[in-house]
Amino acid sequence: HTCAIVAGAVTCWGDNELGESAVPAGLGSVTQVSAGLGHHTCALISGGTVTCWGDNSSGQAAPPAGLTGVTQVSSGLFHSCAMKSDGNLVCWGSSSNGQINIPPGLNLNVVLAQVIGFNSTAPSPAYTGTTYSAAAASTSGLTVTLTSLTPTVCSVTGGTTNFLTAGTCTIAANQAGDLGHLPAAQVTQSITVTVLQVTQTIAFTSSAPNPASVGSTYTLSATATSGLAVMFKSLTTSICTVTANKATFAAVGNCAVAADQAGDATHLPAPEKTQTFTVSAPLQQSQTITFRVAPPATANVGDKLEINATGGGSGNPVVLSSLTTANCTVRNNTVSFIHIGACTIAENQSGNTAYSAAQTKTATITLTWAFRGFLGDVDNPPNVNTATSGQSIPVKFKLGGNAGSNIYAAGSPYSTAASCTDWSVIGPPVAANTANGHDNKKEGDWNKDDNDDDVVYSYVWKTDDSWQKTCRIFTIVLLDGTTHTARFQFKK
Numbered sequence: 001h002t003c004a005i006v007a008g009a010v011t012c013w014g015d016n017e018l019g020e021s022a023v024p025a026g027l028g029s030v031t032q033v034s035a036g037l038g039h040h041t042c043a044l045i046s047g048g049t050v051t052c053w054g055d056n057s058s059g060q061a062a063p064p065a066g067l068t069g070v071t072q073v074s075s076g077l078f079h080s081c082a083m084k085s086d087g088n089l090v091c092w093g094s095s096s097n098g099q100i101n102i103p104p105g106l107n108l109n110v111v112l113a114q115v116i117g118f119n120s121t122a123p124s125p126a127y128t129g130t131t132y133s134a135a136a137a138s139t140s141g142l143t144v145t146l147t148s149l150t151p152t153v154c155s156v157t158g159g160t161t162n163f164l165t166a167g168t169c170t171i172a173a174n175q176a177g178d179l180g181h182l183p184a185a186q187v188t189q190s191i192t193v194t195v196l197q198v199t200q201t202i203a204f205t206s207s208a209p210n211p212a213s214v215g216s217t218y219t220l221s222a223t224a225t226s227g228l229a230v231m232f233k234s235l236t237t238s239i240c241t242v243t244a245n246k247a248t249f250a251a252v253g254n255c256a257v258a259a260d261q262a263g264d265a266t267h268l269p270a271p272e273k274t275q276t277f278t279v280s281a282p283l284q285q286s287q288t289i290t291f292r293v294a295p296p297a298t299a300n301v302g303d304k305l306e307i308n309a310t311g312g313g314s315g316n317p318v319v320l321s322s323l324t325t326a327n328c329t330v331r332n333n334t335v336s337f338i339h340i341g342a343c344t345i346a347e348n349q350s351g352n353t354a355y356s357a358a359q360t361k362t363a364t365i366t367l368t369w370a371f372r373g374f375l376g377d378v379d380n381p382p383n384v385n386t387a388t389s390g391q392s393i394p395v396k397f398k399l400g401g402n403a404g405s406n407i408y409a410a411g412s413p414y415s416t417a418a419s420c421t422d423w424s425v426i427g428p429p430v431a432a433n434t435a436n437g438h439d440n441k442k443e444g445d446w447n448k449d450d451n452d453d454d455v456v457y458s459y460v461w462k463t464d465d466s467w468q469k470t471c472r473i474f475t476i477v478l479l480d481g482t483t484h485t486a487r488f489q490f491k492k
Helices: none
Strands: 002-006 009-013 030-035 040-045 049-054 070-075 079-084 089-093 116-118 131-133 136-138 145-148 154-157 160-163 167-174 187-194 202-204 217-219 222-224 231-234 240-243 246-249 253-260 273-280 298-300 304-306 319-322 328-331 334-337 341-348 361-368 384-387 392-398 414-418 434-439 456-462 471-477 483-490
Touching: 002 030, 009 030, 030 070, 040 070, 040 079, 049 070, 049 079, 116 167, 116 187, 154 167, 160 167, 160 187, 202 253, 202 273, 240 253, 246 253, 328 341, 334 341, 392 471, 392 483
Parallel strands: 298 361, 384 483
Antiparallel strands: 002 009, 030 040, 040 049, 070 079, 079 089, 116 136, 131 160, 145 154, 145 167, 154 160, 167 187, 202 222, 217 246, 231 240, 231 253, 240 246, 253 273, 304 334, 319 328, 319 341, 328 334, 341 361, 392 456, 414 471, 434 456, 471 483
């Protein structure tokens, strides 16, 4: 059979012929259990007492009265034994082979001596600011504790020794022993600690100006591995001078600056670090372009616009150009708008020896067709057109010039039901059916005084018989993104 302890409670399974797997109720908190080779089980109860159950034909399940102070129990075939905290053994049950006859003087609490020895080699000498991994071991195998006997010279944390000041560092190794071992005699390790000047290096942390120019300055910065302050100087005083950490450029040529650190009691002087760069003539001044009059946000195809701008001190002319030649062109200072979309114009001014080229100035104008309004019998809002439901209504308009035949956005034209009172939309868009399509052929002037060459566009809108006594809004959305509407009230 087999037994186990879970959270101080015993569970047994397997053969239970003589009750060896039947754990007694109220057993208490168990610290150890032993399933015997026969048919009995013994358990060590917290507090040092023993309880057994199962086969007791040879007294193997009957611990002696008053048995206390037990630290371990073991069940054999027809006997059991317990070890007490004082190292003595107590056995009970069958002694057919003398198995419960304990040899005279037998005690399991044997206390052994132990010896400590350092197994790390100390530095000779050691230097302030450095560390040493000390290690020692005992013949018992128990953990050795390391401490510093000279805490002003060195400190010990774990096995790491930190050398603080010059002098003699003494490290002590101790092992306090346990039930089976005597305390070890303390052993020490002494180390001479001296001050050593260590090397250091310098690195510039400021980037050299590129280019440097006469009359300008440069802020120097550098660090030393020692953490000590770095000093700066000029190696080419005719080209540049250095005050504190600021370099001033006085003439054209190669400027060389140096960074130095003289060292201290613990650091050697650092090798000098230099930085060299070219100093050129003074930098060109900047210049700015300004539009005299801000270009408009929108304009009509076919229009022209004169744009003027002022530039900077170079005196060079400001040149106007188009960055969107498909939509607008430039001649001299006049912009011609030729196609709907975005027209982007640019102003540039070149530089000279004293002035750099001006940053390009741009302006973007949105170009739309010049919608002239609805013509003929169709009035523009807020006027209301009266029509008969089911009739075909010619809707005519001008866009200024000839915009071509492809003028409508997708889904346009369309109409929507509207309130006859405030003309708010009360229904979804409905495609405006047409009887004969639309064209862009010249149809004559609606205003006899125009004398223009504008194309008249015509869209014949076939209304529905069911619209009688309702109001609708006829809507055209053009490819230029503009929307145009007319209001209709149907009589029947």
